[in-house]
Amino acid sequence: MLFRNILFFMGESWKNLFRNGWMSLASIGVVAVTLFILSVFVLINMNVHHLTEVIEQDVEIALYIDEEATSDEREQLVENLRNHPEIKKADFVSKEEGLERLRDQLGEENGLLEGYENPEDNPLRDAYEISMHDPEAVSSVAREIETYPAVGGVEFGEDVVENLFDFTGVLQVTVMGLMVALALTATFLISHTIRLTVMLRKREITIMKYVGATNWFIRWPFLFEGFNLGLLGTVIPLVGIYFGYESVLQWIDANLKFFPSLIPLETAMGQVIILVVPLGMALGIIGSLISMGRYLKV
Amino acid sequence: MIEAVNVTKKYNDGNQALKKVSFLIDRGEFVFLVGQSGAGKSTLFKMIIKELVPTSGTLKVFGRDVSRLRGKEVSVLRRNIGIVFQDFRLLEEKTVYDNIAFAMRASGASPREMRKRIPQVLEQVGLKKKVYSRVNELSGGELQRAGIARAISNRPAMIVADEPTGNLDPQTSMDIIKLLRNINVKGTTVLVATHDQQIVDELKKRVIYLEEGRIVGDQEKGAYVRAL
Numbered sequence: 001m002l003f004r005n006i007l008f009f010m011g012e013s014w015k016n017l018f019r020n021g022w023m024s025l026a027s028i029g030v031v032a033v034t035l036f037i038l039s040v041f042v043l044i045n046m047n048v049h050h051l052t053e054v055i056e057q058d059v060e061i062a063l064y065i066d067e068e069a070t071s072d073e074r075e076q077l078v079e080n081l082r083n084h085p086e087i088k089k090a091d092f093v094s095k096e097e098g099l100e101r102l103r104d105q106l107g108e109e110n111g112l113l114e115g116y117e118n119p120e121d122n123p124l125r126d127a128y129e130i131s132m133h134d135p136e137a138v139s140s141v142a143r144e145i146e147t148y149p150a151v152g153g154v155e156f157g158e159d160v161v162e163n164l165f166d167f168t169g170v171l172q173v174t175v176m177g178l179m180v181a182l183a184l185t186a187t188f189l190i191s192h193t194i195r196l197t198v199m200l201r202k203r204e205i206t207i208m209k210y211v212g213a214t215n216w217f218i219r220w221p222f223l224f225e226g227f228n229l230g231l232l233g234t235v236i237p238l239v240g241i242y243f244g245y246e247s248v249l250q251w252i253d254a255n256l257k258f259f260p261s262l263i264p265l266e267t268a269m270g271q272v273i274i275l276v277v278p279l280g281m282a283l284g285i286i287g288s289l290i291s292m293g294r295y296l297k298v
Numbered sequence: 299m300i301e302a303v304n305v306t307k308k309y310n311d312g313n314q315a316l317k318k319v320s321f322l323i324d325r326g327e328f329v330f331l332v333g334q335s336g337a338g339k340s341t342l343f344k345m346i347i348k349e350l351v352p353t354s355g356t357l358k359v360f361g362r363d364v365s366r367l368r369g370k371e372v373s374v375l376r377r378n379i380g381i382v383f384q385d386f387r388l389l390e391e392k393t394v395y396d397n398i399a400f401a402m403r404a405s406g407a408s409p410r411e412m413r414k415r416i417p418q419v420l421e422q423v424g425l426k427k428k429v430y431s432r433v434n435e436l437s438g439g440e441l442q443r444a445g446i447a448r449a450i451s452n453r454p455a456m457i458v459a460d461e462p463t464g465n466l467d468p469q470t471s472m473d474i475i476k477l478l479r480n481i482n483v484k485g486t487t488v489l490v491a492t493h494d495q496q497i498v499d500e501l502k503k504r505v506i507y508l509e510e511g512r513i514v515g516d517q518e519k520g521a522y523v524r525a526l
């Protein structure tokens with residue numbers, strides 16, 4: 001394509017966009033809404049994952065060893081834990097270490113642990129702290145290792161983990177459905193806007209055909225128009241998301257002192273831009289391709 | 299330039315607009331195509347520029363079978379044919395200059411060529427003083443001059459004009475047909491479909507007579523009414 005033609009096509013496409021004022025605005029609006037919802041969803045999703053990872057580090061199974069277990073059974077247990085594919089690592093914590101930790105946590109001045117100085121009186125049991133490769137497997141693995149020999153009991157944060165994954169699962173399906181519907185509406189509106197331009201420019205198009213313009217010479221301005229509509233549709237959500245997310249971060253910072261920190265603004269925006277800008281362009285181009293397929297057969 | 303052999307055109311509704319039409323038009327000729335309304339003149343012109351394709355038979359333009367032309371080749375064909383319309387087909391809100399520039403750009407001319415060529419063609423059609431007038435300020439004759447200026451801007455080898463004087467008064471019609479004759483004298487093949495007896499009789503050029511889709515006569519130095 002010649003450079004002077006590119007300039008010409010872009011100029012034409014902007015003229016067309018302004019000529020169709022209201023339709024263009026509607027198209028841009030729907031693209032903007034689509035991409036805004038997508039961005040919000042992506043941010044929520046990213047942060048849920050981020051928070052899950054933070055929580056995940058605490059999600060471990062505590063396995064208590066049966067006091068009565070023989071040393072053979074204990075060896076068998078170690079072997080089983082080592083060979084389990086889902087288990088990342090299993091750290092042995094003796095009951096003495098356990099008591100020591102408890103002291104640290106409760107503080108020296110706390111009198112709750114008085115009377116346990118004598119090792120014989122230690123109320124705790126030997127344990128393994130187990131972490132997983134996949135946190136979603138926690139409950140099934142917990143149930144499985146409960147049946148191993150020498151196991152006196154198993155504890156894990158069952159409810160929190162499962163609910164977190166359920167929530168994101170349902171949210172994902174709902175938002176995906178909504179997204180698809182909105183994206184279809186957006187492409188439909190864009191193709192409609194372009195069709196409007198094609199109608200308005202019918203005379204020009206006919207003349208161009210008669211004087212021997214190539215198909216692509218006629219089509220390019222319409223492709224650019226769709227592209228512009230899509231691109232303009234990304235500006236509003238990006239600006240909105242930037243300021244919106246910034247104020248959410250500030251609010252959390254000011255009001256929820258102990259809430260784990262969310263993904264920082266720059267990182268989050270980077271992800272959103274990478275996703276939203278190409279998608280906006282794609283919606284625009286697909287929209288104009290649809291209307292061209294239908295109305296610009298040369 | 300044009301070689302038609304048994305060209306037949308049947309529209310989708312079954313209407314047979316042309317029936318086994320054969321003729322030959324050489325480089326540099328001036329040819330009138332006359333016949334009653336509905337005789338098939340416009341249909342034939344549309345096939346020459348490949349707006350339509352023959353249902354059967356072969357139509358060769360510039361030595362190439364138009365039915366076989368694809369994509370870009372159709373563009374090349376049309377760039378070599380200047381088309382003049384009864385209703386002018388100009389862009390009302392643009393100036394004469396911009397109308398021609400619009401067409402030249404669409405057919406691939408550079409801005410430099412346009413600046414050089416547009417004054418030339420306007421001079422040739424006698425419209426130099428209206429370069430920057432808007433099209434909706436022009437008279438009928440001026441409109442057709444602008445249309446012809448546009449048609450010759452790409453230096454086409456051939457001009458096809460479908461009832462170019464259909465919307466003009468007799469005197470203006472004579473001026474326009476003489477303009478086309480002058481263009482023809484410089485070497486461009488000209489093909490004119492018309493109902494206008496006056497212009498055909500004045501020029502005394504070759505006339506092809508169409509009647510209900512058939513060629514019923516073809517005379518050198520013919521008149522509007524076919525000599526028997």
Ligand SMILES: Nc1ncnc2c1ncn2[C@@H]1O[C@H](COP(=O)(O)OP(=O)(O)OP(=O)(O)O)[C@@H](O)[C@H]1O
Nearest residue numbers: 309310311313315334335336337338339340341342
């Ligand atoms: N798109 C079409 N579909 C069906 N029939 C058509 C179509 N265009 C033209 N015809 C028919 O084909 C025949 C030839 O039409 P055409 O326009 O070629 O005639 P013409 O000689 O140009 O007439 P006029 O002098 O009125 O312009 C007519 O019977 C017309 O009704």
Ligand SMILES: [Mg+2]
Nearest residue numbers: 339340341460
């Ligand atoms: Mg006709």
